[in-house]
Structures are given as structure tokens and as C-alpha cells.
Amino acid sequence: xxxxLEGLRSKTVGQPWFLIYRRKSENLFFRLLMYLVLVNIAxxxxxxxxxxxxxxxxxxxxxxxxxxxxxxxxxxxxxxxxAFDGMKYDLALKNSLIIALVSxxxxxxxxxxxxxxxxxxxxxxxxxxxxxxxxxFIVPPQTIIVPLFILYRQLxxxxxxNPFIVPSFFAHGLRGPLFVIIFRQFFMRQPWELEDAARVxxxxxxxxxFRIMLPLSKPALLVTFLFSLVWHWNDFYEPMMYLMxxxxxxxxxxxxxxxxxxxxxxxxMAGELFNEPLVMAACFLVVLPPLIxxxxxxxHFVESxxxxxxxx
Amino acid sequence: MxxxxxxxQQRAVQGxxxxxxxxxxxxxxxxxxxxxxxxISFNTVDMMAGFSLKFVGWQNYVEAFTIDANFVPTLLRTxxxxxxxxxxxxxxxxxxxxxxxxxxxxxxxxxGVFFLPVVIASGLVVEQLFKQGAGTLGGAxxxxxxxxxxxxxxxxxxxxxxxxxSLLSRINLVLWSSGIQILLFLSGLQGISSTQYEAAxxxxxxxxxxxxxxxxxNLTPILLVTIxxxxxxxxxxxMNPMLNLIKNYAFTGQFRLGYxxxxxxxxxxxxxxxxxxxxxxxxxxxxxxxxxx
Numbered sequence: 130x131x132x133x134l135e136g137l138r139s140k141t142v143g144q145p146w147f148l149i150y151r152r153k154s155e156n157l158f159f160r161l162l163m164y165l166v167l168v169n170i171a172x173x174x175x176x177x178x179x180x181x182x183x184x185x186x187x188x189x190x191x192x193x194x195x196x197x198x199x200x201x202x203x204x205x206x207x208x209x210x211x212a213f214d215g216m217k218y219d220l221a222l223k224n225s226l227i228i229a230l231v232s233x234x235x236x237x238x239x240x241x242x243x244x245x246x247x248x249x250x251x252x253x254x255x256x257x258x259x260x261x262x263x264x265x266f267i268v269p270p271q272t273i274i275v276p277l278f279i280l281y282r283q284l285x286x287x288x289x290x291n292p293f294i295v296p297s298f299f300a301h302g303l304r305g306p307l308f309v310i311i312f313r314q315f316f317m318r319q320p321w322e323l324e325d326a327a328r329v330x331x332x333x334x335x336x337x338x339f340r341i342m343l344p345l346s347k348p349a350l351l352v353t354f355l356f357s358l359v360w361h362w363n364d365f366y367e368p369m370m371y372l373m374x375x376x377x378x379x380x381x382x383x384x385x386x387x388x389x390x391x392x393x394x395x396x397x398m399a400g401e402l403f404n405e406p407l408v409m410a411a412c413f414l415v416v417l418p419p420l421i422x423x424x425x426x427x428x429h430f431v432e433s434x435x436x437x438x439x440x441x
Numbered sequence: 442m443x444x445x446x447x448x449x450q451q452r453a454v455q456g457x458x459x460x461x462x463x464x465x466x467x468x469x470x471x472x473x474x475x476x477x478x479x480x481i482s483f484n485t486v487d488m489m490a491g492f493s494l495k496f497v498g499w500q501n502y503v504e505a506f507t508i509d510a511n512f513v514p515t516l517l518r519t520x521x522x523x524x525x526x527x528x529x530x531x532x533x534x535x536x537x538x539x540x541x542x543x544x545x546x547x548x549x550x551x552x553g554v555f556f557l558p559v560v561i562a563s564g565l566v567v568e569q570l571f572k573q574g575a576g577t578l579g580g581a582x583x584x585x586x587x588x589x590x591x592x593x594x595x596x597x598x599x600x601x602x603x604x605x606x607s608l609l610s611r612i613n614l615v616l617w618s619s620g621i622q623i624l625l626f627l628s629g630l631q632g633i634s635s636t637q638y639e640a641a642x643x644x645x646x647x648x649x650x651x652x653x654x655x656x657x658x659n660l661t662p663i664l665l666v667t668i669x670x671x672x673x674x675x676x677x678x679x680m681n682p683m684l685n686l687i688k689n690y691a692f693t694g695q696f697r698l699g700y701x702x703x704x705x706x707x708x709x710x711x712x713x714x715x716x717x718x719x720x721x722x723x724x725x726x727x728x729x730x731x732x733x734x
Contacts, residue, residue: 167540171554173613177570178557243463250456251449258460265471267669267716269677271687272705275698276477277470278691279492299466309463334455359560365679370688384565412569416561423560427553430560 178416185209185410192406208410211402215391216383216411217375222418225362225379228293233357235297236308237350243300244312245338249324259313266306270366281371292371293361303360303367308353315349316342351429359419380415387411482703488696501703511686512704519683520711523675529612530619530671531664537619538626552627559620567614568680618674622667629663630656658728665723669716676712683708 179199184192185208187201212218247259281292296302300309319342327337343350368379375386383390388403395402423430446454457464482501484494505512541551637655646654677684687708691701 163540163543164545167545167551170537170616171551173616174554174557176613177567177617178561181566181570239462239466243460246456246459246463250452250459252453252456255456258464261467261471262463265467267673267712268471268475269673269705269709269712271684272702272709273471273474273478274687274705275481275486275691275702276474279477279698280469280474283492296466296470298462299470300463301466301470305466334452334459338459363562365565366684366688370692381565384569408569412566415566419560423557427556428549430556 181409181413181416184406185212185413187406189404189406192404205406208407209414211391211407212387212411212414214394215387215407216380216414217390218380218383218414220376221378221380221383224290224377225381225418228290228368228379229358229361231290231294232297232302232361233354235294236300236302236305236357237354239298239300240305240308240353241312241343241346241350242338243309245316245342247309247313248316250334262306262309265301266304266310274370278370287371288373288377293367297357303357303364308357311353312346312349315346319345351426355422355426355430359422362419380418384411384415478702478705481699482706484699486696486698488698492698494699497699501700502707504700505704505707512707515682515686516708516711519676519681519708520715523672523715526615526618526675527668527671529615530622531667533616534619534622534667535626535660537623538630541623542627542630552623555623556620558617562617565679567617614680618678621674622671625663625667625670626660629660633659661727662729665719665727668719672712672716672719676708 183199183201186204186206187197187208188205191197191201191205243262247255247262277292281287284291286292286295293302297305300306323341323345324337327341332340362379363381364379365381365385368382369385372378372382375383375390378386387408391403392398481494483498484496485501487493487495537555541548541555545551633656637659638651641651641655675681687701687704690704691698
């Protein structure tokens with residue numbers, strides 16, 4: 130026993146257990162501890178989702194019954210049906226998808242062009258302008274919301290998709306500057322030789338960009354598209370500002386008026402029907418599309434930032 | 442007769458063409474609103490009369506700081522939350538990145554789980570979840586309460602107990618917003634070449650020494666990016682009370698657009714000052730290795 134302890138101490142003297150780099154630790158005890166910590170953190174992260182799913186399948190009796198813990202007596206799907214109706218999910222889904230998809234495409238095109246311009250061309254005030262990109266990133270939306278609202282109102286854009294879609298085609302919109310920065314960092318790492326060769330062969334700047342650089346930048350394009358899609362989907366602040374009529378509401382906005390819509394749909398029954406399991410079912414419907422996307426594209430989300438070289 | 446452009450001039454023109462959409466967007470959607478907001482903040486706006494302005498000087502700012510009972514406390518709370526949350530997020534993200542950078546069974550699963558909140562953390566959904574106590578139950582919170590941490594904090598930390606305990610009660614929520622940071626640190630860790638570690642090991646360095654002398658200095662550029670991202674993220678977070686306060690000034694009750702613009706400007710000035718301090722101090726602590734042009 131003493132010998133084991135001695136061995137343990139000699140291997141770990143002067144070094145905390147968690148700083149064992151890529152070298153495989155021979156120490157079983159510390160490996161176990163590490164898994165314990167990881168599982169604990171993973172549980173912290175998954176808990177709200179598990180709570181959401183399990184509660185959404187409960188009847189209200191199950192929910193208030195302390196004997197029912199996590200697993201409902203029998204899955205109660207009625208919550209989902211009510212939530213679907215109460216959020217007018219089909220309508221809201223259509224609104225959300227149009228905003229998210231069109232904006233994502235817009236940011237893809239405009240941010241990649243801007244990123245390429247900043248990465249590969251020399252023109253007066255280039256660095257100053259790129260500084261402005263970073264500046265844009267740190268300006269909080271609250272600061273410019275008032276003039277923007279007035280502008281959109283004067284343009285007649287309130288209650289249309291334009292406040293989300295149009296800026297995204299000009300490399301702005303939701304976190305647009307971040308995407309410009311990602312693309313710039315990505316293009317800066319590409320070899321000049323390809324570009325030079327194409328230029329010698331008589332290819333113009335536009336040709337180089339569309340026929341050589343864009344096909345090369347699939348990882349950056351993918352990360353921009355996925356993030357833009359998910360961020361637009363989850364956005365709440367801006368749709369709340371610019372959409373007034375319920376029929377234009379996105380899915381997260383619908384969640385905020387769930388109770389009143391339900392009242393309308395069921396003819397004043399919401400008082401009895403509105404409860405925690407129902408809200409959780411509605412929440413799950415809100416996160417479901419990004420969740421499905423994530424299940425299929427998880428690898429791309431997680432690996433993408435590394436491959437785009439954002440951090441260099 | 443038109444003079445032909447030199448090659449460099451042609452390239453410059455093409456570069457400007459590439460950034461032209463961005464430039465246009467910047468002028469219309471950022472620069473002009475930014476300046477307008479500054480002007481509006483010194484006026485009152487009459488929404489009914491076609492947004493006509495009436496100059497009132499510093500009145501909006503004076504009111505924000507001396508009369509308004511909500512503005513300064515909310516502002517201080519936002520800054521306080523940021524200054525507590527950001528270090529916690531950074532340490533947690535770095536720690537988690539370390540763990541998931543090792544050879545693990547189920548590494549892809551853990552990484553996938555840690556990034557999950559970025560994908561599904563829709564503002565209102567998170568609010569609903571954490572309103573129902575999902576923020577204080579389960580996982581890290583349970584572990585902390587099991588260790589009686591809140592009690593110990595109150596006992597030993599005295600004046601800071603409030604801040605720390607409010608953090609503890611939100612710990613799951615804070616950890617939930619560290620997905621991007623974990624990812625940034627992970628890519629940073631993978632960018633450090635293994636030759637440095639091998640050389641250090643040959644010279645007899647311990648893991649502890651290697652962490653402080655190789656890993657951390659090499660991570661500082663990413664640390665800077667991550668800090669700025671975290672600060673901005675914290676200040677523009679969906680659940681940030683300031684966001685709603687300014688919106689309510691502008692779009693409920695009396696529609697005080699001028700006052701809302703002034704509040705927005707104070708808010709911006711504070712964020713800008715904090716970020717400038719971080720960036721300004723970075724030349725003392727950020728270390729760039731290798732050749733950079």
C-alpha cells in the first residue's frame with residue numbers, strides 16, 4: 130500500500146492532475162477523477178434539455194406529483210399538440226425559416242467578398258476600414274436601435290422581413306462583422322501561388338474569387354452558414370423590435386405570446402390549459418429545428434472554427 | 442484622354458469593389474445610425490410629428506444619472522455581472538478545453554455537449570428554463586451546494602458574499618454561455634506545436650512548469666480574442682437587463698426616443714472604455730511567438 134502511494138506521489142509531484150497534456154496518463158485514479166468532472170459538467174449542460182423533454186411529456190398531475198421524478202407515468206403527447214396550435218407553429222416556422230435562410234445566404238455572399246477584399250487587396254484606408262469592422266462588432270444594438278427603428282419605419286420596413294434580410298446582403302445584420310473577420314482570417318492563410326498562377330493565366334479578380342478562392346473556402350462558408358442560420362433562428366431582440374403583427378412573428382416570438390394565442394385558439398380555455406409542461410413542450414418546439422441541424426452537422430460546428438483559422 | 446491605371450491601382454479598385462457592399466452597409470446601417478443616435482440623445486423626439494427633434498442639451502444625460510432610479514443601478518449591475526461572469530467563463534472554458542483536448546473515451550460526445558447551448562440557447566427558452574429552477578438544479582450547482590459552498594461564502598467572504606452567491610445561483614447559466622470560448626481555447630491548444638513540449642521535457646520540465654511557460658504564453662493571443670468576445674457577449678446577451686431597459690424607454694409608455702438614445706450612448710461609452718483598457722493592456726501580457734509580418 131505504501132509502495133502504491135509512493136508511486137502515486139512520485140508521478141504527480143509538483144503537477145496538478147489536470148495538466149497532463151496529450152501524454153496518456155498512467156494514473157488510473159486521476160483518469161477516473163477527470164471523467165467524473167467531465168460527466169458532471171456534461172450533466173450540467175444537458176440537464177435543462179432533459180428537464181425540458183421530460184416535463185413536456187407530463188400531465189399536470191404528473192408534474193405536481195413529487196413521486197414522479199423525471200419519467201412521466203405515460204408520455205402525454207397532448208402538450209405538443211396544444212403547443213403547436215398555441216404557437217401557430219406552421220406559420221411561425223415559415224416566417225423563421227425565411228428570415229434565417231435568406232439572411233444566412235446574404236451573409237455568406239457579402240461577408241465572404243468583404244473578407245476577401247480585406248485579406249488580399251491593398252487600397253487606401255484598408256486597415257482603418259477593417260478597424261471599423263471590429264468597431265461594428267463591439268457597438269451594442271441598444272446604442273443604434275432608435276435611429277435604426279426610425280429609418281426602417283420611414284422606409285416602411287416595419288412588419289416586413291427587410292430589417293433582417295437587407296443588412297445581411299451588405300455584410301451586416303446579426304453578427305455580420307464577426308463573419309467578415311472569420312473570412313478575412315481564412316483568406317489570409319491561403320497560399321498566394323494559386324492566385325498568382327490564375328492571374329498569369331489571365332483571370333481577373335472576380336474570376337479568382339469565384340472560381341478559385343470560394344471553392345477553397347468550403348469550411349469557412351459552412352461555418353458562416355450554420356452559425357448565421359442558428360443565430361438568426363434564436364434571435365429575439367430584433368424580431369421583437371421590427372415585427373408587430375402576430376402573423377409575422379418568428380417561432381421564439383410566438384413563445385412569448387403563447388398564452389394569449391392559446392386563449393384565442395381554444396376560445397378562452399387557456400386559463401385551464403396553460404401550465405409548465407405545456408410551456409416546456411413549446412420551448413422544445415422552438416429549439417427543435419436547430420437541434421436537428423446540430424445533430425447532423427455537429428462535427429462541422431465543432432471542428433469548423435479550428436479549420437477556418439479564426440484564432441491565428 | 443483617360444490615363445491607364447497602374448497595376449497596383451487596378452488592384453486597389455478591385456479591392457474596393459469587393460468591400461463595397463460592406464462599405465455601403467456600414468454607412469447606412471452602422472455609421473449613420475451611430476451619429477444620429479448621438480444627435481438624438483441631445484434632443485427630445487416627437488414620434489407623432491414625423492420624428493421632429495427638439496434640442497434639449499445635456500438634459501437626457503443629466504436625468505439618466507440624477508433622476509432615473511433604474512438606470513444607474515441597472516448599469517452597475519450589468520458591469521458587475523460582466524466582471525464576475527467573464528473570468529468564470531474564461532477559467533471554466535480553459536479548464537474544459539484542457540480536458541477535452543486529451544485522449545478520452547467519448548471526446549466527441551463531450552465536445553458536442555459543451556457546444557450544445559450555443560445552438561439551442563434561444564433567449565426566451567433559456568429564460569423559461571431558468572425561471573423554473575433548471576438553473577439552480579442539477580450538475581455543477583448540485584455539486585456546489587453539496588459542498589455547502591454558498592454557506593461557506595457567506596461566512597468567510599463578508600461584503601463580497603452577495604456577488605459570489607448571486608453568481609453561484611446562476612452558475613449553470615454562466616457555464617451555459619461558454620461554448621464558443623471552449624471552442625476558441627481548444628483550437629488554441631491544438632495550435633501549439635508539440636515540439637515545444639518535447640524540448641521542454643528533454644530539459645526536465647514538469648507539466649506544471651510547461652503549463653506556465655509554454656501553454657499559457659502561447660495561448661495569450663487567443664485569450665485576448667476570447668476576453669473581448671466574452672465581454673461583448675455579456676453586454677449584448679439576450680437576458681441582459683440593460684437591453685430591455687433601453688427598449689422600454691424607447692418603445693413603451695411615453696416613447697422617449699431621445700432618452701433611450703442617451704442611455705444607449707452611455708452604455709456604449711462604458712463598453713468601449715472597458716474594451717480599450719483590455720486591448721491597451723494587451724501589449725504587456727500578450728505574447729506573439731514566431732515570425733509575424
